[in-house]
Amino acid sequence: MMSTRAEKASTVARDTTRRIAMGKRKGIWKEQLFKYVLILCIVIAFVTLLALIIHSAWLGRGRLDLNLITQMPSTLNPETSGMQSALWGTVILMVGVLVTVVPLGISAAVYLEEYADTERWWNRFIELNIQNLAAVPSIVFGILGLAYVVREGFAFGPVAYAGSLTLAMLVLPTVILASREALKAVPDSIRQASYGMGATKWQTVWHQVLPVAVPGMITGTILAMSRAIGETAPLLLVGATTFVTFNPDSAFAGAYTAIPVQIYQWASRPQPEFRELAAAGVILLIVVLLIMNSAAIWLRNRYSRFDL
Amino acid sequence: MTSQTTTETTSNTRGHVPPVMAARELGVYYGDFHAVSGVNLDFNRHEVTALIGPSGCGKSTVLRSLNRMNDLIPKARVEGEVTYHGQDIYQPKIDPIEVRRRIGMVFQKPNPFPKSIFDNVAYGPRVTKMKVDSMNDLVEQSLRRAALWDEVKDNLKGSAFGLSGGQQQRLCIARAIATSPDVILLDEPCSSLDPIATAAIEDLMTDLKQEYTQIIVTHNMQQAARISDTTAFFTAGVDEESGKRIGRLVEYNDTSSIFNNPAEKSTEDYVSGRFG
Numbered sequence: 277m278m279s280t281r282a283e284k285a286s287t288v289a290r291d292t293t294r295r296i297a298m299g300k301r302k303g304i305w306k307e308q309l310f311k312y313v314l315i316l317c318i319v320i321a322f323v324t325l326l327a328l329i330i331h332s333a334w335l336g337r338g339r340l341d342l343n344l345i346t347q348m349p350s351t352l353n354p355e356t357s358g359m360q361s362a363l364w365g366t367v368i369l370m371v372g373v374l375v376t377v378v379p380l381g382i383s384a385a386v387y388l389e390e391y392a393d394t395e396r397w398w399n400r401f402i403e404l405n406i407q408n409l410a411a412v413p414s415i416v417f418g419i420l421g422l423a424y425v426v427r428e429g430f431a432f433g434p435v436a437y438a439g440s441l442t443l444a445m446l447v448l449p450t451v452i453l454a455s456r457e458a459l460k461a462v463p464d465s466i467r468q469a470s471y472g473m474g475a476t477k478w479q480t481v482w483h484q485v486l487p488v489a490v491p492g493m494i495t496g497t498i499l500a501m502s503r504a505i506g507e508t509a510p511l512l513l514v515g516a517t518t519f520v521t522f523n524p525d526s527a528f529a530g531a532y533t534a535i536p537v538q539i540y541q542w543a544s545r546p547q548p549e550f551r552e553l554a555a556a557g558v559i560l561l562i563v564v565l566l567i568m569n570s571a572a573i574w575l576r577n578r579y580s581r582f583d584l
Numbered sequence: 585m586t587s588q589t590t591t592e593t594t595s596n597t598r599g600h601v602p603p604v605m606a607a608r609e610l611g612v613y614y615g616d617f618h619a620v621s622g623v624n625l626d627f628n629r630h631e632v633t634a635l636i637g638p639s640g641c642g643k644s645t646v647l648r649s650l651n652r653m654n655d656l657i658p659k660a661r662v663e664g665e666v667t668y669h670g671q672d673i674y675q676p677k678i679d680p681i682e683v684r685r686r687i688g689m690v691f692q693k694p695n696p697f698p699k700s701i702f703d704n705v706a707y708g709p710r711v712t713k714m715k716v717d718s719m720n721d722l723v724e725q726s727l728r729r730a731a732l733w734d735e736v737k738d739n740l741k742g743s744a745f746g747l748s749g750g751q752q753q754r755l756c757i758a759r760a761i762a763t764s765p766d767v768i769l770l771d772e773p774c775s776s777l778d779p780i781a782t783a784a785i786e787d788l789m790t791d792l793k794q795e796y797t798q799i800i801v802t803h804n805m806q807q808a809a810r811i812s813d814t815t816a817f818f819t820a821g822v823d824e825e826s827g828k829r830i831g832r833l834v835e836y837n838d839t840s841s842i843f844n845n846p847a848e849k850s851t852e853d854y855v856s857g858r859f860g
């Protein structure tokens with residue numbers, strides 16, 4: 277009887293050990309699977325992107341020349357037609373978006389994060405709506421821009437800055453949300469230390485909190501600008517013309533077009549030469565985007581000299 | 585019941601010199617929660633006062649209310665009086681910014697700014713718009729005063745994060761004294777430091793007694809015994825009326841009396857390690 281009990285005990289023990297071992301193996305297996313699923317996701321995303329770029333580069337390879345940026349678009353000679361007016365239009369548009377969205381977005385984020393009392397219903401209401409705005413389709417902003425920036429309200433007319441302002445509204449929520457995250461990540465101990473030195477709230481925000489948050493804010497701005505540079509629909513609504521053979525006079529005068537709008541126009545033409553141009557335009561758009569983001573990343577690295 | 589004893593002992597031993605700071609019937613609430621109540625303390629010029637007691641009895645809360653750092657906690661509310669040279673610092677006309685310029689603070693975890701060593705020390709004088717002949721001299725003086733100069737003089741432009749924990753804490757002290765405050769509050773400044781760094785901070789505090797009034801929260805009995813002139817023992821007990829836990833001051837006296845001849849049984853238990 278004793279022996280059976282001992283046997284039983286030892287079986288139970290063995291069983292338990294095996295179950296633990298198996299459980300462990302199962303756990304490892306799941307973990308491995310999870311890791312590979314994640315890697316697969318990255319690979320899919322990356323391959324898609326790469327395929328798009330290679331495809332466009334291949335299609336547009338014949339037109340990736342200097343003419344592309346030195347010549348104006350032409351419906352008659354697609355072989356030598358370029359997109360200088362669109363390139364300029366995009367540069368002016370993006371500068372307009374940048375100077376509008378950065379001060380607005382950062383101020384809003386600083387207010388919400390550092391000053392607003394989140395117990396108050398209106399502050400919570402603002403917060404909720406910023407999140408909602410981030411999900412509104414871009415065409416809705418186009419309609420808004422047409423009504424209140426181009427025609428009434430600001431009544432700028434169909435000029436480049438009207439496009440900038442419309443795109444700025446579109447990406448403002450992104451900048452605000454990312455800047456708020458950046459501010460949230462600033463350790464509270466830094467604020468405490470600053471107040472403890474007799475600094476005012478403004479001094480604390482300006483000298484201590486903002487410099488630490490700037491890299492995160494730049495990241496948010498990169499995301500926002502990357503979205504804005506590719507937008508076509510709202511620009512068509514607020515007056516970016518699909519065919520302009522001269523550069524815009526300024527941000528506030530003259531007709532303008534933008535790279536995605538120009539691509540859209542070319543791509544919808546039947547002649548293969550224009551298809552080729554459109555593909556080259558895609559590559560140009562990506563190059564402009566990369567230059568813009570590299571500048572931002574360089575700036576960000578300059579700001580994060582001190583690691584937290 | 586014990587607060588009477590406290591005030592008596594205090595006035596008996598040191599009634600003649602007006603204190604630099606004093607708390608009168610000080611109480612602090614966090615929302616509905618009454619964290620501490622009925623604290624009466626006098627802080628004398630150029631002395632070190634240690635605030636001791638078990639965790640959660642309200643030592644940090646009391647310390648923060650001495651330079652209005654509690655204002656930064658939205659739910660915190662202070663009752664009673666805190667006087668600085670006889671002036672109640674919670675009067676509406678008092679600017680908390682001014683209070684903190686005169687009553688500096690060093691925190692539990694070293695929290696240098698993510699800037700250079702130089703800029704850490706120069707920050708206070710800059711934001712308070714102190715009239716300074718030479719910022720270089722002021723930074724050097726402050727770092728010398730904090731016994732850190734020799735270790736950092738060749739690396740003033742380097743990041744403060746490159747320093748060890750103990751050096752960072754001395755930098756925080758240098759930073760606090762750069763604005764020439766009158767009082768320095770230290771909330772467990774050595775709790776994250778090793779024994780050697782702790783000894784350095786203790787030496788420094790003893791040295792700084794010549795010029796500053798210091799109030800230190802510490803968990804370390806030996807530390808309180810070594811560096812403080814007076815000691816206040818706090819504990820958290822259940823209030824008879826409300827039935828809630830509330831922090832209170834048990835006994836306040838010369839450090840030697842607190843450690844060798846405490847008036848209260850709970851003080852004796854605590855300092856001898858039989859409690860908390």
Ligand SMILES: Nc1ncnc2c1ncn2[C@@H]1O[C@H](COP(=O)(O)OP(=O)(O)O)[C@@H](O)[C@H]1O
Binds near residue numbers: 638640641642644831
């Ligand atoms: N910011 C705060 N909000 C709410 N309650 C707090 C806050 N800070 C401290 N308390 C509470 O007040 C009491 C005293 O805390 P504290 O002063 O930190 O104690 P000690 O420093 O003696 O450990 C504790 O019960 C703590 O939970």
Ligand SMILES: [Mg+2]
Binds near residue numbers: 644801
């Ligand atoms: Mg504490």
